[in-house]
Structures are given as structure tokens and as C-alpha cells.
Amino acid sequence: MVTIKEVALRAGVGIGTVSRVFNNKGAVSKVTRAKVEKAIKELNYEPNEIARNFKMQQSQSIALIIPTIWHPFYSEFAFYVESTLSEQGFKVILCNSKNDPQKEINYINMLIKNKIDGIIAITYNDIDQYVFNNLPLVSIDRHFTEDIVYVTSDNYGGGVLAAQELIKRNCQKLAYIGSVSTVKNESLNRRKGFEEEVNKQSVEYFIFEENEPLKDFDKAVESFLKKHSDIDGIFAMNDKIAKMIISILSKLGKNVPLDVQVIGYDGVKMSSDSEIMISTIRQPVKDMAYHAAMALISIIRNVSVEPRIVLPVKFIEGYTTQK
């Protein structure tokens, strides 16, 4: 491996000068610069990043902590995070927490020891207490302490939008179906937006919610739907629940969307070339990823950032609402 020393030797200058040329830092005369550049080219010098990182005590890499990459929402998110970050010269280290708080803590300790520059995390645990050292952190869909920036889709607005789309399509009796996690998260706002909009428009509605961990959720939903067989418009907390609802409805002999219209939330796509089938409120995953990455870089570079980044959602028409 060719080092800075060899370049200096060949160019007949000191190593400091080579460093200055390479990093374009400090004043160097035209002549010496040319000499050094020539030597660099001839020797095909590439700086040893690991030495530089050591010296600078940073690593030009950020960690992405997510429950599992094996899920279309997270993998789309990860895809765009990596795209943005690699363009900006950062490496991204993948960390699957499997929703295990201990694993998250282990990762964080490891990352600190490795002088990682920052973290983007999607988690439902209170990891912020372990991220001291004011290690830059951007959180997704989860509000920690005041000084941690977070990025989220407009869950409240999504709920409003779902209500509007359902009402626009002449639904008379609405329902929200979802679950409630033990930790506070952004999906509560979906319901809130939905509820407030429906109230505003004075449409009848039901709320069906169960606490996690879920047990026989499908059974419960089924009996709920049986009991209220006049419901003709449903907003599901997410696409997964929407799909479950759809299959329950078909089991109950209801036609979707003729008898009942259903709107989900998330709009996950298996891959960039696959289609969204059900009507849904799609999260702006790409934008979320982009903003999270850029915000993190800003924090790393010590430039101030908007601490609460809320991105607009969109209604995507699928086969479960009437056109």
C-alpha cells in the first residue's frame, strides 16, 4: 500500500504538504501542488481511510437501526436512506434490532465504541437514555426527548384524508379499526385525525380498538363487523389490518368495495416495481428517508435542523374503494 510518506518522498516535499494538497486545506503554491499531484497520480495514491478516521476520531458512517430489514416498509426506507447517505459519502451500517431492547442497547454500545457518526433509528423502546455522548440521532415515528429530532408522516392528516375519501364516496356509517401499542407512537394520530374529521362532518362512526399484544384480533374484528353489519366504510390503522378486514368481510359475504369500502394506511410496496392493490394512505417513505438522512448529516455537521419534520401523505386509490 502506498502511503503519504512515499508520495512526499517522490514529490520531494514534506508529508504535511501532501496532506494539504490532498485535502485542499491550507495554502500551497502552484508549483508544489503540481509536483505533489503528479506524484499522487504516478503512485496511484489512495489515502488510508481507516488511518484518517482514527486521527479524526470519526468513521464517516452512520447506523440504521430498524426492527427488521425483512419488511417492505423498512426495506424501502433503508433503500432510500442508503441512497442518500452514500451519495453524501457516508457508509451505512445495518442493524436489525428484532424489536429487542437489549439488542438495541448492544448495537448502540458497539456503535459508540466504533465512533459511528450518527444513528437513524426506528424503535419503540426508550433508547435515548443510552445515546449519551450527544451522539447525533434521528428518530422515525417516535418522539423522544425534546432535543432529539424526529421525522414522521402526517398521521393526523392521513386520518383526516381517509375520512374525507370515505365520505366523498358516500359511506354513511364509518369505522376505525386498529390496535393500541403499549408505547405511545404516531399511529394514535391516525385515529385522532379520522375521528375529528368524521365528527366535523357529522357522520356516524364506530371505533374498534384493542390493546397490544393482540390475541384473537381477527375473531374480535369479525364479531364487531357482524354486530354492526351496516358499516359501509372502514379506515384501518394499517394495510395489514386492512387486508385482514377484507378477508373477514368476504367471509361474511360482503363485497368490497360495493358493500363496504376499505382504506388502509402505509401503502407498502414489496419492491419498486410492484403495485399497491388496496386503497390506502401512503406514507412518503422516500421523503422520510431523505429528510432523516439529511437532518442527521446536519446534526453531525453542527448546523441547526428543524426538530420536528412532518411529511404529507397521499391517498392511493386501489380496488377497495369505489372510483
Next chain:
Amino acid sequence: MVTIKEVALRAGVGIGTVSRVFNNKGAVSKVTRAKVEKAIKELNYEPNEIARNFKMQQSQSIALIIPTIWHPFYSEFAFYVESTLSEQGFKVILCNSKNDPQKEINYINMLIKNKIDGIIAITYNDIDQYVFNNLPLVSIDRHFTEDIVYVTSDNYGGGVLAAQELIKRNCQKLAYIGSVSTVKNESLNRRKGFEEEVNKQSVEYFIFEENEPLKDFDKAVESFLKKHSDIDGIFAMNDKIAKMIISILSKLGKNVPLDVQVIGYDGVKMSSDSEIMISTIRQPVKDMAYHAAMALISIIRNVSVEPRIVLPVKFIEGYTTQK
């Protein structure tokens, strides 16, 4: 940050001794070891990984180069690669090549400069020429030069299996439908296995193949199926094609699986908790990931490895074959 020096000072020993204790390397007397351990505990010493990496000229990290993480096959693979590797103390750096050879080369250069320990790559470009420095490399589904180890599922056996399952279910007239990539890859063997097995059992069959890049592939498949309306068993090169075939068949008024049975290949699952709907030959993604990771570690540690790792596939019964 507390350094090895401070620990040495506190324990009243030399820094070499602290290093020996921490790494459990070299002989240290019981007494001094205790002293050092006490100091470590008291100071809450954590070694600076980045300094260690610098000294060792390695990084305890490997790179995963895939076309895109936003695809269930790759994301499942990545999930298991990361699980295995993180258990073994390696970090994994995510690299989305987007199928762009130039991007792959850029990543590789960056990785070399960063003294990455090894690479696991899924690519259809000839990147091996850029991976000099005998940088450890494991390739998936793609055979490079002799000295690069690769991991694949038993594509040939999968083809045989598909044929057997179709014949077992009384199909009389079979077909293989697929595409041919410009670069040689493992999926050719799916067809080969299928064809040889069908021949062996003397069943009638057709092969429908088009060269990539595909144009109006669905139209072509449709007219092929129209022309041979007596085909009652189809093996598709992958699940995506299988799904396309299924929708074409339904358009043609054929019932799947009553009139025509269809088997795909891959068995991708969107996430760990989702279901496989169509009948398919499932790749052992988890095993592939595990073996790729372990093989890479072996190469890194200079222990010899089986250069060709072929893992068995399984038939998964979905709704597109008759039970």
C-alpha cells in the same frame, strides 16, 4: 474518553499489560490481572475500536452488495446475513448497487480504502476483476473465476422437483416459461433440471423462453398459452413470472389449479410473518445467507472453505396446484 494509558496508570502497570489482559493474549499473572480488571471496571474502560482497527488494518466489517434492499428476496437475505454476521462480531455495510456496474465499482473502491474485511455480493456484473488485493469475496448465484466461492440454491434440483410435482398431480402437458439473461446465471439450471426430468418421464412439454431485455413479455406468453391451450402444468422461472402467468390464464378463462397448475420459483415472502400464496420452489434464503456469511468469515480467517455451496430447495404447496 478513557484510554488504555489511564487504565495502566490506575492499575500501576504498563499499557502492554492492560492490552494483554483485555485481549486475553499472552501470559499475565493472577495478581496483576486482578489489578488491571479492577481498574478497567472502575474506569469503565472500553477500547477505542477505531484505534484498534487502525493498528490491525482491518475493520471488523463486511459489505453486502445487492441490487436493492427494497425487494423481499434481498431483504430476507440481508436480514439473515446481518443476523449471522453481527453475532460473529462483524458490522455489515449495506450497498445498493441498483444493478449499475459503475456503482458497484465505486463501492468496491470505497470499501478497499476503508479496509473492509470482506464482501458478500449478489451481482450480475463481472466485478471480480476489481476485487484484487485478494479481498475475501463470496458471491451468490453467480459463478466467477475458480477461486471465488459461491453459494446458490439447487436450481437444477428445483427444476427436477417442479417437474415431479406437476407430473405427480397428473399434468399431461407441461411447459416451462422463463427469460434468458444476457449474463450466465444460475436460473438456466432450473430449466435444465425441469427439462431433463420431464424427458426422463416421457411427458410432453414446451419451452417458452425470451431473451432479456424483455419487451411485451406478457403478450408473448399470452399468445403462447392461447396457441397451446392444452397445457395443464406450468413451471415458471420465478414467482413474478408465475403471477403474470396466473393472471393471463384467468383472463383466458382458465381455472388455476383446476385447468392448469402452476409452480413458481423463489418463494419470496414479503416479511417473516407473511404467507406464500402460490405453489413454488422456495429457495433456502436463510441457509444461503448463513452459509455465505460463515464462508466469508472462514476466508477472512484463512481457513479453507468448500468453494461451491449448493443448498437444497423445497416445494411449497400454495393455491396454484391441486393438493
Next chain:
DNA sequence: CTGTTAGCGCCTTCAG
């Protein structure tokens, strides 16, 4: 067994 020493490759003062 253990303390000291010599770097790893680079960046950054600090004199000149």
C-alpha cells in the same frame, strides 16, 4: 511474567 518502545498513516500545529 511485565514495562518500555516502536510504529500503524494521517492531520495539525509550530517554527522557520
Next chain:
DNA sequence: CTGAAGGCGCTAACAG
């Protein structure tokens, strides 16, 4: 403007 020198924190070789 530029060369020399001092570390960053750690490991490994060496001399006791």
C-alpha cells in the same frame, strides 16, 4: 508557503 515533529490509542516485539 512548507518541512519537521508530535501525537491519536492500540498492539506486538523486545528486553529485562
